[in-house]
Amino acid sequence: VRVDRADGLRIGRIVEVEAYVGEDDLASHARFGRTPRNAPMYGPPGAAYVYRVYGMHRCLNVVTEPVGRPAAVLVRAVEPIAGIDAMRRARAESVGTRRATRVDGRDPDEALATPAEAFAAPAASGAALAAHARIAGLAPEALARGPGLVGAAFSVAVEESGTDLCAASSPLRLAIGDTVACSSADVMAGPRVGIAYAGEPWASVPWRMWVAASRAVSRPAGSRGLP
C-alpha cells in the first residue's frame, strides 16, 4: 500500500488482513444489506472501503469481489518501508489532537494546526507530550501494527471510501512491491478479531491471515509491547 500526501510518499507492505465475504457473513458490514456506508463493498473490486470505528479510528479495506457481491479485505497491519517520519507525525497528530481536546478542552483544529506542530507539540499538555514521546520511540514495525494504526499512519480518510486503489492517479493505492514473495507456507490463518457477536461459524472461520515472520503483525491487547 502507498499513499502520496502533501508531506511526502509513505509506502508499506501489507502483512495482515481479514476477509469479509457476502451478506450471509454475519461479521460483515454487509450483513444488513446495502447501506450508504457499505455501498463501496457492492462496487467494483480494487476500490477502497473506509469506515470509522469507535467514533475515532479509520479502517482501510480493499473491495475484492465483482460488482453486486459485497466483499472486502480489512488491512490490519502494514510493515513500513518508506515515509516512516511522516507516519510518525501522522500517528502523533491523531493521538495529539484527541488528547489536546480532552485534556486541555481546546478545539482540536486550533490546538494542533499542523502535523509538524502536533509532533513537536510545544504547547500541548503533559499527557499529549507523553504520547508524542512514546510514538517517537516506537520501532517502525509498530507504527501500523493494527487496523486503526494503519488508518492513522497513512492518514486514511473516510472521504476516500469508494476511491480506486489501482489507478495511478489515486493518492492512496495498492502497488506491487519488491518483496511480494510469500509462499502459502509463510502465511498463517486464524479467526477474525473482535467479531464474537457474529456467532458460529463466522466467529471461528479462519479468515484472518498474516505473514508469520513479520514483526509488524498485530498482537492481542496485553501483549502489545515490542519483544
Place this chain on the structure above:
DNA sequence: AGTTGGATGGTCT
C-alpha cells in the same frame, strides 16, 4: 505481563 475502563460518534434497530 496482563487486565480494565475511558474516549467518542456514526450507524443501524
Place this chain on the structure above:
DNA sequence: GACCATCCAACTG
C-alpha cells in the same frame, strides 16, 4: 438507544 472489524493509559501483581 445499543453497539461497535480499536487504541491507550492506568492500574494490579
